[in-house]
Amino acid sequence: MDMKFKTTKEYKKLKxxxxxxxxxxxxxxxxxxxxxxxxxxxxIWSLNVGDIIGISGCLMLFVVLLPFVIMDHISEVKEFKVTVFKKQLLPLENIVGKLGEGKILRSGDDKIE
Known part of the structure; x- marks a missing residue:
């Protein structure tokens, strides 16, 4: 797994x-x-004016609703990517923060100064 999540279970749930x-x-x-x-x-099949007006109204409704569906889908994809990106950066922030404080110990070393 190339993601840096705390658990594989957490990543699988998100995915x-x-x-x-x-x-x-x-x-x-x-x-x-x-x-x-x-x-x-x-x-095309119907020649009644009333049917044509009704179906044209349905088509206009779909044309109006489609951009909202697409925008919601795009925001969902962005939210997933941001969540994955934050999960990848979290371990790096922990490592960098601990290095600055001298808390990470290497094997054989007593303390990093």
Whole structure:
């Protein structure tokens, strides 16, 4: 494992949540794509003005909601990357802080000065 987490369990839990969220977002993307395609096909098949107006309203609703779904997905990915990055830097901060205080002892040395 290339991440510097306290436990492997902690990393696996974070990764599992990230995978589940990505699956949900991909499902939403495909649902919007399929429904939009079906709406376009239905518009072509139907010649009633009322149906065309209703389906056009649904398409506009999808177009309005899609950017919010995409922004939420992007923020979720950024949050995951920031969390992983912070977990990687935490051990480095502990090591650097202890080196400055002279608390890390090497084998065979009594004290670092």
């Amino acid at each position: 599992k949540e990230f995978i589940i969220m990505n699956f949900v977002f991909v499902s939403i993307y495909f649902a919007i794509l399929i429904i939009s395609g079906l709406c376009i096909v239905f518009i």
